[in-house]
Amino acid sequence: MNTQTQVITEHEIEHPNYMAVWAALLALTVLEVGALYLPFGKLVSVLTLLALSVVKAVLVGMYFMHLKFERWVLIAIIIYPLMLSVVLTVLTFLSLYRHWF
Amino acid sequence: MSHAAAMNMDVEIKTHQPIGLYNGKLGMWLFLCSEIMFFAGLIGAYIVLRLGTATWPQPGEILNIPLTGANTFILICSSVTMVKAFQYCHLNDKKKITLYLFLTFVFGVIFLSIQAVEYLKLAHEGLLPNGGINHLYGTCFYVLTCFHGCHVLGGVISIFFILIKSLLGHFDKDHYAPVELVGLYWHFVDLVWIILFTIVYLI
Numbered sequence: 394m395n396t397q398t399q400v401i402t403e404h405e406i407e408h409p410n411y412m413a414v415w416a417a418l419l420a421l422t423v424l425e426v427g428a429l430y431l432p433f434g435k436l437v438s439v440l441t442l443l444a445l446s447v448v449k450a451v452l453v454g455m456y457f458m459h460l461k462f463e464r465w466v467l468i469a470i471i472i473y474p475l476m477l478s479v480v481l482t483v484l485t486f487l488s489l490y491r492h493w494f
Numbered sequence: 495m496s497h498a499a500a501m502n503m504d505v506e507i508k509t510h511q512p513i514g515l516y517n518g519k520l521g522m523w524l525f526l527c528s529e530i531m532f533f534a535g536l537i538g539a540y541i542v543l544r545l546g547t548a549t550w551p552q553p554g555e556i557l558n559i560p561l562t563g564a565n566t567f568i569l570i571c572s573s574v575t576m577v578k579a580f581q582y583c584h585l586n587d588k589k590k591i592t593l594y595l596f597l598t599f600v601f602g603v604i605f606l607s608i609q610a611v612e613y614l615k616l617a618h619e620g621l622l623p624n625g626g627i628n629h630l631y632g633t634c635f636y637v638l639t640c641f642h643g644c645h646v647l648g649g650v651i652s653i654f655f656i657l658i659k660s661l662l663g664h665f666d667k668d669h670y671a672p673v674e675l676v677g678l679y680w681h682f683v684d685l686v687w688i689i690l691f692t693i694v695y696l697i
Binding site: 406408411412414415418419422425426428429438439442443445446449450453454456457458464466467470471473474475477478479481482485486489490 | 513514515520523524526527528530531533534537538541542545546553554559560563566567570571573574576577578581584677678681682684685688689691692693696697
């Protein structure tokens with residue numbers, strides 16, 4: 394049986410205002426590129442850019458991928474590799490950042 | 495498959511959802527979890543190589559940030575059109591589903607085309623994946639962006655196939671699994687690019 398014949402019986406899927414999310418993502422992208430040309434120190438600049446990209450990623454995940462409206466069990470499945478990836482990346486960065494700043 | 499057999503399968507799918515997700519969606523999310531680890535490994539390697547290297551080009555010194563910023567905008571637009579196609583599945587509007595899938599496909603092709611132009615320009619200027627003006631920087635840049643580009647290519651091909659199915663009228667408010675699953679993959683590719691754009695181009 395192919396997927397075209399699957400009758401989906403999940404809980405009702407909500408659709409937020411996607412154009413508002415799109416506008417927010419666009420504004421954040423402009424801010425990111427603009428922040429590059431502001432006279433911040435390197436550390437402030439890096440932290441600002443990372444924070445902006447995390448906000449954008451969260452917006453995509455929450456609204457476009459509907460994680461905000463999904464069941465807790467799916468969140469529990471996703472959170473494990475996500476947190477592990479974040480922790481490993483941050484630890485890698487912290488172990489080496491003194492050579493950079 | 496006869497109509498009766500298809501109905502029986504439908505009933506089975508309805509009743510066999512132990513965690514409230516149909517199998518395809520659970521499978522796609524598990525695949526995306528493995529992709530999170532895959533890209534985390536690449537980004538971790540990039541951090542180690544970059545911080546362990548004394549000289550690294552400043553943002554905008556080699557790469558064209560305005561061009562890639564525009565490309566990022568295009569990928570974000572493609573995510574919106576993809577999710578709108580999914581929304582119109584629920585609204586049972588087959589013409590809008592096809593329209594938004596087509597727009598997503600076009601945006602994906604534009605993204606890949608701009609990336610190809612960028613590669614050609616950089617190669618012409620001497621930034622190569624295996625040598626050239628800055629060996630390590632070139633390797634890191636091409637590995638990260640090319641792996642992502644391959645994912646975009648996979649997404650574009652998948653969107654092409656569901657676009658054909660949409661033209662044949664396969665999707666409506668009860669039959670939207672392929673649109674949702676390809677959409678999840680496509681949004682993930684967009685999400686990864688948001689992170690890569692910051693790490694590779696802006697920092």
